[in-house]
Amino acid sequence: MTILTICGSPARHSRSGALVAHLSRALVSAGHDVHAVGLRDLPAEDLIGANAQGPAARGLRARVERAGGIIISTPVYKASLSGGLKALLDLLPENALAGKVVLPIATGGSPTHLLALEYALKPVLSALGARIILGGVYATDKDLAVLADGEVAIARAIQDRLDHALREFSAQLSLLQPDKGVAADAALPANAFAFPAPAGNRVVSATSDAEPPRVRSGT
Numbered sequence: 001m002t003i004l005t006i007c008g009s010p011a012r013h014s015r016s017g018a019l020v021a022h023l024s025r026a027l028v029s030a031g032h033d034v035h036a037v038g039l040r041d042l043p044a045e046d047l048i049g050a051n052a053q054g055p056a057a058r059g060l061r062a063r064v065e066r067a068g069g070i071i072i073s074t075p076v077y078k079a080s081l082s083g084g085l086k087a088l089l090d091l092l093p094e095n096a097l098a099g100k101v102v103l104p105i106a107t108g109g110s111p112t113h114l115l116a117l118e119y120a121l122k123p124v125l126s127a128l129g130a131r132i133i134l135g136g137v138y139a140t141d142k143d144l145a146v147l148a149d150g151e152v153a154i155a156r157a158i159q160d161r162l163d164h165a166l167r168e169f170s171a172q173l174s175l176l177q178p179d180k181g182v183a184a185d186a187a188l189p190a191n192a193f194a195f196p197a198p199a200g201n202r203v204v205s206a207t208s209d210a211e212p213p214r215v216r217s218g219t
């Protein structure tokens with residue numbers, strides 16, 4: 001199954017983006033074809049000018065069309081989704097997310113804006129035709145750290161939520177395409193994130209032991 005990740009942070013070392021990259025690695029290991037698009041893949045003028053006719057927007061739409069599952073992440077900005085992500089989503093047609101399984105992810109500086117997923121991001125996804133919108137995962141900055149080597153250290157509680165979200169995502173994908181989808185049980189092992197826990201409540205994704213992820217970026 002083709003999966004597209006859409007990351008809505010403008011930051012180069014993005015926490016929300018790191019969470020998605022972490023999920024992508026698990027999905028690639030489960031046999032999915034994962035593509036990634038971020039704000040930096042689209043010209044700023046197209047985002048600001050809502051230029052839906054340009055080649056970047058056309059490329060984005062083609063990628064969304066091909067995907068059965070979408071993971072969409074955003075940092076919380078002023079109690080809402082990032083403006084950049086909204087600008088990117090504005091380039092999509094009304095029913096762009098119809099029939100797709102959508103997993104929302106958000107990170108914020110504090111737990112106060114946990115519900116931004118519900119009152120800010122999900123209504124936009126719904127306006128784009130999404131009807132299979134999973135519960136999603138919210139993490140605060142204290143819950144994770146992007147390490148110098150690009151790996152992400154994640155608190156155990158968030159790890160468990162990600163694990164659950166991935167299982168749900170995988171199960172819904174296999175319902176979409178039962179003949180081609182990876183069966184829910186087979187798609188993710190009992191502990192999809194069974195990476196060594198070096199200390200305390202941290203779990204670090206061990207990319208060094210795994211096959212290089214086939215995560216492609218760009219539109």
Ligand SMILES: Cc1cc2nc3c(=O)[nH]c(=O)nc-3n(C[C@H](O)[C@H](O)[C@H](O)COP(=O)(O)O)c2cc1C
Pocket residue numbers: 009010011013014015016017074075076077078079080107108109110111112113140141
């Ligand atoms: C402009 C701006 C506005 C922010 N507004 C909020 C906010 O309203 N609530 C919150 O919990 N965190 C807020 N934050 C903190 C970010 O959501 C948080 O650090 C997030 O993890 C950043 O994700 P990223 O690294 O993927 O960009 C804000 C950060 C910035 C830069």
